Amino acid sequence: xxxxxAVVRARRSLFSRDELSERxxxxxxxxxxxxxxxxxxxxxxxxxxxxxxEAARPSDRHRFAVLAAVDRSRDxxxxxxxxxxxxxxxxxxYRFREEPVHTTVPRASHPPSGRTIRRHTGVxxxxxxxxVDGIRCTSLExxxxxxxxxxxxxxxxxxxxxxxxxxxxxxxRFDPDAQALWxxxxxxxxxxxxxxxxxxxxxxxxxxxDGRAELPGESVSRLQLHRLGFRRLDLQVAVKGPRGFDYxxxxxxxxxxxxxxxxxEVKYRDVSMRRGRSVEDVLLDEKRxxxxxxxxxxxxxxxxxxxxxxSPEALAARLAAFGVRPPR
Numbered sequence: 317x318x319x320x321x322a323v324v325r326a327r328r329s330l331f332s333r334d335e336l337s338e339r340x341x342x343x344x345x346x347x348x349x350x351x352x353x354x355x356x357x358x359x360x361x362x363x364x365x366x367x368x369x370e371a372a373r374p375s376d377r378h379r380f381a382v383l384a385a386v387d388r389s390r391d392x393x394x395x396x397x398x399x400x401x402x403x404x405x406x407x408x409x410y411r412f413r414e415e416p417v418h419t420t421v422p423r424a425s426h427p428p429s430g431r432t433i434r435r436h437t438g439v440x441x442x443x444x445x446x447x448v449d450g451i452r453c454t455s456l457e458x459x460x461x462x463x464x465x466x467x468x469x470x471x472x473x474x475x476x477x478x479x480x481x482x483x484x485x486x487x488x489r490f491d492p493d494a495q496a497l498w499x500x501x502x503x504x505x506x507x508x509x510x511x512x513x514x515x516x517x518x519x520x521x522x523x524x525x526d527g528r529a530e531l532p533g534e535s536v537s538r539l540q541l542h543r544l545g546f547r548r549l550d551l552q553v554a555v556k557g558p559r560g561f562d563y564x565x566x567x568x569x570x571x572x573x574x575x576x577x578x579x580x581e582v583k584y585r586d587v588s589m590r591r592g593r594s595v596e597d598v599l600l601d602e603k604r605x606x607x608x609x610x611x612x613x614x615x616x617x618x619x620x621x622x623x624x625x626x627s628p629e630a631l632a633a634r635l636a637a638f639g640v641r642p643p644r
Contacts, residue, residue: 322406323449326379330387331355331363358384359432374412379403385417385433386451394421395445396453397436398462402475404448405456410474410532411622420454420462436462456482461505464521465514472517473539474532476525484527488564490552495527528552533578534566536625541567541576543628544635544642555609563605565617572616572640575609579619616640 331339336346341355349357349366356369362384369377382400386393398418402409416434423437444458454462460479464472484495502522509515524542528551529535538549548570554562567576593601606617616638624634632642 321449322376322379323383323404323451326376326383329364329368330358330380330383333361333363336363359388361388374414375403375409378412378415378417381432382417382451393417393433394419394435394452395440396451397459398434398454398466399471401453401459402463404451404453405459405479407456407459407475408478408532408535410470410536457502457505460502460521461509461518464518465509465512469517469521469539470536472521473525474535476521477527477529477535478532480525480527481529482527488552490528498527499523499525526551530566531578531580533580533622533625537576537578537620537631538567540625540628540631541569544632546571546643555612557605558608563609565609568615569640571643573614574616574618574635574638574640575613577606577617577619578625579621 333346336355337343345353345355346357346363349355349363354366355363356366357363358369358380364380369380372380378400382396382403386396396404396418397420399409399412399415400418403412416429416432418434418436420436420438420440422439429435440454440458444455445452446455447453453459456479460472460476463475467475480495480498483498484491499522503519506515506519506522509518524539526538529538530552534551538551541549546569550568550570551566553565553568553575555565557563565575566578568574569576606619609615610617618635618638618640620631620634624630635641
């Protein structure tokens with residue numbers, strides 16, 4: 317059975333002024349939608365239930381904003397790009413912030429950027445524009461390049477890792493040849509972009525990207541470890557478990573005989589990820605898993621969350637608490 321896309325689900329949450337009128341929402345209620353009431357106005361003429369808006373993550377809010385912009389002025393928007401294209405493609409974006417809708421348009425052919433839309437001028441090759449759920453946006457590869465040229469490394473790497481994972485990992489099986497091919501294709505793109513601002517940063521991101529990273533927290537952990545001087549970093553390392561199956565550890569630091577585990581809260585708070593288990597059961601399973609890994613390998617297991625990877629210094633402090641020092 318085909319899974320419904322996030323874009324399709326998001327469309328059902330948006331309502332035009334006429335649609336709200338048909339539901340019995342008065343003009344007075346719609347006028348209150350800017351700051352109060354049961355409805356939130358995303359932009360002129362496009363509304364969403366306030367409870368749903370307030371419960372949405374930043375990336376989901378951006379998806380709503382993209383759909384609102386496209387539905388209101390499809391011809392004037394151009395090709396969705398940069399972080400907006402990343403959201404449409406479903407790429408993982410580290411610490412997504414509120415952003416205007418990003419679009420790429422031919423030079424001087426559209427109105428200037430405004431508060432809600434950021435227009436980037438540029439020429440797109442035919443292969444650089446694709447259609448995702450009925451919306452024109454930049455291709456996955458072009459999106460990675462644009463973000464790598466314009467965003468901080470933390471954001472760029474999380475997107476690049478996510479894109480690379482799609483072609484290099486299937487059913488937890490990593491294909492190094494597929495990863496090498498992706499890098500070759502992206503290096504060609506980088507080479508063609510010589511002279512563009514940010515292209516050297518993009519070159520570094522392409523070389524450092526790794527499809528084995530499963531979450532943005534793992535991508536940024538790896539980046540900060542690299543900044544601290546750790547050069548040997550093995551991802552998704554298998555440790556034989558007690559009943560014949562493998563435990564996978566996020567990052568191994570062989571030179572320090574240490575495993576690093578990014579411990580995001582979602583595995584405990586998200587009901588779907590708990591797979592019917594209580595929070596207590598998840599914690600017990602994690603404890604048994606960690607005890608086994610530590611006992612079998614005789615390596616340290618260090619855990620940390622988003623607060624521990626905001627900077628190299630924060631991660632160094634976390635590692636130091638476990639007796640792990642960066643290479644000298």
